[in-house]
Amino acid sequence: MQVQAITKNFRMSAQKMREVVRQVQGLPAEEALAVLQFVSRKSARVVAKTLKSAIANAENNHGLKAQNLVVSRAAAETAGSLRRFTPKARGSAGPILKRSCHIKIILTEKL
Numbered sequence: 001m002q003v004q005a006i007t008k009n010f011r012m013s014a015q016k017m018r019e020v021v022r023q024v025q026g027l028p029a030e031e032a033l034a035v036l037q038f039v040s041r042k043s044a045r046v047v048a049k050t051l052k053s054a055i056a057n058a059e060n061n062h063g064l065k066a067q068n069l070v071v072s073r074a075a076a077e078t079a080g081s082l083r084r085f086t087p088k089a090r091g092s093a094g095p096i097l098k099r100s101c102h103i104k105i106i107l108t109e110k111l
Contacts, residue, residue, distance in 0.1 A: 001062060002072070005054035007103040009079050010046055014101035017043045017076035021103065029055055029069040029107055047074070047103060054105045064109055073106040 010017070020043045024032035029051065036048040051071070058064040082098040 001064070002106055002108050003054055003058040003062060003064070003069075004104065004106045005050050005057055006105075007046060007050045007053075009100050010103060011098070011100050012043055012046075013099040014076045014078045016041075017047070017101050017103060020044045020047050021074045021076045024051070024071050025074045027071055028110075029066055029071060032071050047105075050103045050105050054107050058107055068110045069107045070110055071105060072108040073104070075104045077102045077104065 020036070020039055020041055023035060023039065024047065027035065032051060033048060033055075036044045036051065055066050055069060058069055059066060079100040079102050081100065084096040084098060085093040086096055088094040
């Protein structure tokens with residue numbers, strides 16, 4: 001059985017988020033939480049929060065135990081970007097993209 005949790009429109013680029021998400025893919029759920037506690041990046045806290053939500057979904061909605069769960073898929077996908085402009089030389093304007101991402105974690109039960 002697959003259980004998922006999604007955090008949408010988090011204001012950080014997907015490229016920065018993917019560095020952390022790749023570290024937990026394929027690990028048991030409790031071990032992945034332990035790994036995320038010692039990663040010193042802002043994105044690690046958000047991934048940990050999403051992972052805890054997925055574990056809670058599995059326990060409360062499907063009656064699964066946290067010890068039997070494995071992170072089968074963890075992905076950071078691009079979301080919409082806020083577009084802003086800053087003044088540049090000779091009266092022109094330069095674009096600034098404030099990117100955001102969606103974090104999706106899918107847990108499956110160990111066989």
